[in-house]
Amino acid sequence: MRVVAAMSGGVDSAVAASRMVEAGHEVVGVHLALSQSAATLRESARGCCTIEDAGDARRVADRLGIPFYVWDMAERFREDVVEDFVAEYEAGRTPNPCLRCNERIKFAALLDKALALGFDAVATGHYAQIVDGAQGRELHRAVDPAKDQSYVLGVLTADQLARSFFPLGDTTKPQIREEAAARGFAVAKKPDSHDICFIADGDTKGWLTRRLGEQPGPIVDTDGDVVGQHDGAFAYTVGQRRGLGLKVPREDHAKRYVVDVQPRTNTVVVGTEELLGVDVVVGDHARWCGPPPTGEASYGAQLRAHGEEVPCRASSDGETVTVRLERRVRGVAPGQSVVLYDGTRVVGSATISRAERRAQQS
Structure with a gap:
């Protein structure tokens, strides 16, 4: 070839x-x-x-x-x-x-x-494997779990996999x-490259601020009370704790995290750790590495490039994916990707549009 x-x-x-x-x-x-x-x-x-x-x-x-x-x-x-x-x-x-x-x-x-x-x-x-399966070429995890890159390849289609080698x-x-x-x-x-390749110094907040300019706004708690100020809501992400510079501590001195970013009002919302846990993830821009799943089925869901795989039930209408996690996961933010696995096989991926928590654990 x-x-x-x-x-x-x-x-x-x-x-x-x-x-x-x-x-x-x-x-x-x-x-x-x-x-x-x-x-x-x-x-x-x-x-x-x-x-x-x-x-x-x-x-x-x-x-x-x-x-x-x-x-x-x-x-x-x-x-x-x-x-x-x-x-x-x-x-x-x-x-x-x-x-x-x-x-x-x-x-x-x-x-x-x-x-x-x-x-x-x-x-x-890339550290990933392609295996010939009954329905065509399949994308699988690499044998080295520390280097496995199948998560970032979960956007590939069956046609692309058919013309790829890893x-x-x-x-x-x-x-x-x-x-x-x-x-x-x-x-x-030669040392490995890592992080975001086009932000060589690793300062994502500074890089974004230089691109978008400072946009001062409030940091509020879940009651709507102002507890700090920021220079741009764009520089914050759900689950973030460091660098908040909050001026008003909680009475119980509990640590606070970013629980929501509201770009329309340029507001960052902070809350306690327990508010970060979600167990329902909805994603769009679905990409399937083979035939799309039909109905609801059991999979493993990975929510970060080097994150732990979480058992789940997932279903899709073709373009939208709904993932019900067996346990709550912290710090899931819109814009991240959820990649579904069947054993070591990558089923597909979706871009997270929202994350929620069920009233009761099943």
Whole structure:
């Protein structure tokens, strides 16, 4: 098969590309230029798409003896990921940009361009597994639970999975580094990138404030009494405790958390910990990794990229998903994603539109 290997300049994508070559595929390495003003050097483990990263990817491709190209997708990334991220926070939601990048860039823009150029598939360094099942290719968790990335791939459709390879899913990260060293890759000891790639210093609040400007407003308790001030409701998320700077403590001195963000009135609402627990999650923008479920069935629900899987009952009308969790979960915010699992198999995902608590536990 003719395969585009997405090469970020890190150790994972380097080994993924080498495994595709070793498997006998005709491989072309592609580095995605996603920044409109790429830095020359990586400043920390955060960030990506520096000129240094492109150089690291090119050196791996040269060592493998495969063609290498840089595809400029900075404008598409800005529109579909960065601007979406800003708009979601401005609307009082908490997005996951990695899911949007996988959905709209790596497995839409990249795959679509690869297919248009006559390639058969795309390979990436994600930690997940594709298994041939009775109804087609299935997406499964990686064998290394510490590195499993199936959650951020839960936006992929069956058609996209049919043209995707994840060569690292059966291997642990230490083994990947050992393999990279054995192959002579200089990136074998390169630190992993993490957090939000386009916010290199990790200061999401500061980054959003620079984009949206300060928008002072009240922080209120659940009775509506003002207990503090903020510089922009967009910078707060449900479940947040640190950085609130509350001026009026509770009489019982109980810790308070963000329990609601109200963008229309630019208000942040705080309350006690027990108000954070929810056991019903409703999501829209459903994406199915195979045939959509029919009726209500038992699944596992994961609500964060590295969160615990929670048993649940879930149903869908095709576009909207309702998930009833077996126990309450804290800090679930609109804009996050819920990914459903059947064992290790990823069933699909939805973007959370609201979270509620039943009056009584079943």
